[in-house]
Amino acid sequence: MPTLRLAPASHEDYRRLAEKRLPRALFDYVDGGAYGERTLRSNVADLEALKLRQQVLRDVSSIDTTARLFGRRLDMPLALAPVGLAGMMARRAETQAKRAADSAGLPFCLSTVGICSIEEVAAVSDIPFWFQLYMLRDRGPVRELLARAALAGVRTLVFTVDLSVVGARYRDIRNGLSGSLGPLKRFRAGPVSYLMHPGWLSDVAIGGRPHSFGNLTEYVPKATTPADFKDWIDSQLDPGVTWSDIEWLRDIWDGDLVIKGVLSPRDARMAVDSGADAVIVSNHGGRQLDGVASSIAMLPRVVEAVDGRAGLLMDGGVRSGQDVVKALALGAQAVLMGRPWVYAVAARGTSGVTDLLATMKGELEVTMALTGATTLAEIGPDTLDHGA
Ligand SMILES: Cc1cc2nc3c(=O)[nH]c(=O)nc-3n(C[C@H](O)[C@H](O)[C@H](O)COP(=O)(O)O)c2cc1C
Numbered sequence: 001m002p003t004l005r006l007a008p009a010s011h012e013d014y015r016r017l018a019e020k021r022l023p024r025a026l027f028d029y030v031d032g033g034a035y036g037e038r039t040l041r042s043n044v045a046d047l048e049a050l051k052l053r054q055q056v057l058r059d060v061s062s063i064d065t066t067a068r069l070f071g072r073r074l075d076m077p078l079a080l081a082p083v084g085l086a087g088m089m090a091r092r093a094e095t096q097a098k099r100a101a102d103s104a105g106l107p108f109c110l111s112t113v114g115i116c117s118i119e120e121v122a123a124v125s126d127i128p129f130w131f132q133l134y135m136l137r138d139r140g141p142v143r144e145l146l147a148r149a150a151l152a153g154v155r156t157l158v159f160t161v162d163l164s165v166v167g168a169r170y171r172d173i174r175n176g177l178s179g180s181l182g183p184l185k186r187f188r189a190g191p192v193s194y195l196m197h198p199g200w201l202s203d204v205a206i207g208g209r210p211h212s213f214g215n216l217t218e219y220v221p222k223a224t225t226p227a228d229f230k231d232w233i234d235s236q237l238d239p240g241v242t243w244s245d246i247e248w249l250r251d252i253w254d255g256d257l258v259i260k261g262v263l264s265p266r267d268a269r270m271a272v273d274s275g276a277d278a279v280i281v282s283n284h285g286g287r288q289l290d291g292v293a294s295s296i297a298m299l300p301r302v303v304e305a306v307d308g309r310a311g312l313l314m315d316g317g318v319r320s321g322q323d324v325v326k327a328l329a330l331g332a333q334a335v336l337m338g339r340p341w342v343y344a345v346a347a348r349g350t351s352g353v354t355d356l357l358a359t360m361k362g363e364l365e366v367t368m369a370l371t372g373a374t375t376l377a378e379i380g381p382d383t384l385d386h387g388a
Pocket residue numbers: 029030031043081082083084085111112113132160260282283284285286287315316317318336337338339340
């Protein structure tokens with residue numbers, strides 16, 4: 001195993017650095033998935049199992065990785081996925097990741113339950129970011145969040161639909177935590193594990209305050225810890241949301257509406273019929289319904305169902321530039337990546353995310369060159385070796 005003193009070369013190195021840096025409960029909160037973590041594992045394994053087709057003696061002296069998505073030019077077809085509580089892993093992590101995404105020419109997506117607020121992230125730069133919404137029982141705050149997002153320059157709304165109820169995560173239970181959104185009751189309790197991570201303690205526990213859910217502070221005025229916000233959001237997640245709510249959202253949101261958490265052809269068709277501009281094939285990174293198929297396994301069927309009527313993205317298990325090429329070969333326009341950016345920001349802050357994204361871009365360029373593609377449009381079914 002390479003020593004951690006060497007420069008991190010891949011997402012796995014950042015994962016190991018994050019594991020050292022973070023209190024156990026926080027690392028497990030990011031690293032884990034629902035129940036037996038079968039879907040979490042198959043997200044990664046199914047991507048790994050796909051074989052690329054090497055194609056040689058083509059002129060690959062110039063490789064263009066740029067993509068267009070929602071009217072914006074991206075340096076590569078990749079976005080940073082929304083991750084709740086990221087700001088507990090590094091000081092104001094959402095702003096650090098936004099800075100890295102800006103310099104890499106990629107979109108950052110802020111979670112409803114981020115530590116940093118819409119306004120704090122918007123203050124990083126004028127470059128637009130995406131906002132992810134969970135539907136709340138009380139639609140008043142939903143309207144207000146969307147108005148705040150629009151005012152902050154957000155044009156792309158990612159509406160997550162696979163968290164109507166919360167899948168149990170055994171690691172969180174073992175660590176004395178419960179639910180999906182917060183390994184934070186422990187934080188309130190101040191266990192020894194937190195004290196044993198002095199880097200995190202000074203950077204985040206002391207230097208990274210306030211530890212509130214920045215977007216929601218005004219709705220939970222009595223909250224003093226992230227655990228209080230978690231209790232509120234747990235009570236606010238609306239299991240009664242249906243396709244008619246998408247139509248409601250469509251009416252009140254002028255920008256792009258992206259439905260995240262679609263995993264079947266039927267749901268994809270419903271999303272498009274409800275007015276979605278794009279769908280994200282996703283199982284929430286294996287954190288919700290364990291035993292469901294991996295995103296990459298479902299991607300081709302969803303592509304067929306959508307049939308070009310809307311944009312098509314995927315996430316779950318993307319760890320490298322090779323994975324980006326594989327997802328594009330199966331019909332995705334772009335991918336999102338969750339855990340790796342959080343490991344990188346936990347380990348090395350903004351520069352960690354910047355380096356990780358540069359690494360992935362390099363991998364993407366080399367993979368394109370060695371599979372004989374000079375533009376993203378040339379990536380297709382032939383890029384994969386289906387017989388291998
Ligand atoms: C720690 C953690 C928190 C997450 N929080 C959210 C969230 O608040 N909203 C959301 O839509 N998805 C959330 N997700 C799911 C990610 O947006 C994304 O779908 C998933 O991480 C992709 O899988 P990957 O981690 O294998 O890249 C979360 C994922 C993780 C790992």
